Amino acid sequence: MTNLLDVQSLRKNFGGLAVTNNVSMAMAPGDRVALIGPNGAGKTTFINLVTGNLQPDEGRVLLVGEDVTERKSAERVRRGLVRSFQVTRLFYDMTPEEHVALAVLQREGTAGQMFGHYARRMAVMEEVGEILDQLGLTELRTLKVREIAYGQQRLLEIAMAMALKPKVLLLDEPAAGVPQSETNRIERALDSLSPELAVLMIDHDMDLVFRFATRVIVLAAGTIIFDGLPKDVTQDQRVREAYLGSYANAGTAA
Numbered sequence: 001m002t003n004l005l006d007v008q009s010l011r012k013n014f015g016g017l018a019v020t021n022n023v024s025m026a027m028a029p030g031d032r033v034a035l036i037g038p039n040g041a042g043k044t045t046f047i048n049l050v051t052g053n054l055q056p057d058e059g060r061v062l063l064v065g066e067d068v069t070e071r072k073s074a075e076r077v078r079r080g081l082v083r084s085f086q087v088t089r090l091f092y093d094m095t096p097e098e099h100v101a102l103a104v105l106q107r108e109g110t111a112g113q114m115f116g117h118y119a120r121r122m123a124v125m126e127e128v129g130e131i132l133d134q135l136g137l138t139e140l141r142t143l144k145v146r147e148i149a150y151g152q153q154r155l156l157e158i159a160m161a162m163a164l165k166p167k168v169l170l171l172d173e174p175a176a177g178v179p180q181s182e183t184n185r186i187e188r189a190l191d192s193l194s195p196e197l198a199v200l201m202i203d204h205d206m207d208l209v210f211r212f213a214t215r216v217i218v219l220a221a222g223t224i225i226f227d228g229l230p231k232d233v234t235q236d237q238r239v240r241e242a243y244l245g246s247y248a249n250a251g252t253a254a
């Protein structure tokens with residue numbers, strides 16, 4: 001089976017520092033991978049290299065077997081490599097319904113033509129309704145984003161990513177800043193993602209990581225030091241050393 005994402009020997013230097021140092025990993029349909037590592041380990045840089053926000057000095061990124069290393073981010077998105085939107089990029093005077101509709105139209109390359117054809121408009125709004133329903137946002141669909149809670153804004157980021165019909169979804173700390181009382185909604189949203197999708201999530205919340213991931217990758221100083229099952233990660237000597245014990249006792253029940 002062709003991997004959905006295949007990252008081969010990526011390298012990126014900033015000045016003299018190897019921030020991504022010969023990193024290789026692959027993801028198949030259904031994978032739920034958590035990418036963790038101490039602060040400054042190179043997680044964000046790695047994601048930026050995968051999405052095309054940064055160009056690697058060496059190495060390749062393959063999406064469903066196609067080499068996309070030279071492709072711009074927008075072209076990678078069209079091919080199914082989607083990073084969740086950031087709350088800071090939402091429009092606070094627009095509604096969740098409008099945001100998701102824009103994402104559907106962007107996917108189809110028809111943004112700006114929403115009101116052109118009645119039948120098409122109905123089909124778009126039906127799809128928007130299904131996505132908002134999947135993420136439990138139906139009741140809020142016509143409120144302004146500024147009127148909805150932060151946790152629900154973060155669900156909207158995931159809804160917009162879903163509207164782009166990803167094959168590979170990259171989630172950057174989806175529950176960061178969300179009050180504890182609302183994190184179960186984020187978890188339910190993650191559970192409801194299509195089983196065909198490959199999902200890579202960066203997060204510092206080890207409880208969330210252990211509930212979500214079927215595989216954990218640990219980056220330290222730009223290098224993958226662990227790629228395996230969640231149950232094994234806290235016992236790994238290199239991981240323990242990288243964290244100096246800070247997470248070593250977390251999630252052993254996973």
Ligand SMILES: Nc1ncnc2c1ncn2[C@@H]1O[C@H](COP(=O)(O)OP(=O)(O)OP(=O)(O)O)[C@@H](O)[C@H]1O
Binds near residue numbers: 019037042043044045
């Ligand atoms: N544009 C840049 N120019 C120079 N150095 C950079 C740049 N971006 C990141 N770095 C450096 O690369 C290293 C890795 O940073 P990165 O943000 O990828 O780590 P991270 O694992 O995402 O960290 P955190 O968990 O704190 O977000 C850090 O030492 C950082 O200072």
